[in-house]
Amino acid sequence: MTDAQDTLFDGDFSPLPEDLGFRGPVACRAADITYRQLDYWARTGLVVPEIRPAGGSGTQRLYSFRDILILKVIKRLLDAGVSLPQIRTAIEHLRARGVEDLTEVTLMSDGISVYECTSDDEVIDLLRGGQGMFGIALGRVWEDIEGTLLALPTERAEAAAVLTDELATRRRARATG
Secondary structure, three states: OOHHHHHOOOOOOOOOOOOEEEEHHHHHHHHOOOHHHHHHHHHOOOOOOOOEOOOOOOOOOEEOHHHHHHHHHHHHHHHOOOOHHHHHHHHHHHHHHOOOOHHHOEEEEOOOOEEEEOOHHHHHHHHHOOOOOEEEEHHHHHHHHHHHHHOOOOEEHHHHHHHHHHHHHHHHHHHHO
16 A cells, blocks of 8 residues: 555544445446556556555455546546546545545536636636536445445455465465375
8 A cells, every 4th residue: 555645634534444346347347447547547556556566476456445436537527538648647636635525525627727626716716717627425425335335346355365376286286296
């Protein structure tokens, strides 16, 4: 788990236990992204799996509820035409700021820049400029994925570690054989 990613979510916002996560294919389905995107974003540090990052051959990444929330927001920003470098900047800004209640944040964008709004007045100020804007209310994204994830298969971090160790033991036994 990266410290920078953790600061984006001060507090316990996840509706699931901390050690309960989702494998990559499940995270992809919940966030409506491809596995290639998921892998690239993990390797480049945009969204590092909070519960268990990849640890070499045979290990499975496990994504937390919060990771999938970020993935879904990134997907919505991409769909709206925001470039990945701008998205990285927006996510880094939110992490640096340490938003306490993410459900109170609305991300606004004109397709080029991303703005964080935490009040109706800030949203209105942005719209007064006359430029076309779209918004992503993070609380709404939260609600959308919460229902989806509760119906998808989860995995405990330590259970996967036992399975990985068992597989590693079998591979070693076959290699020495």
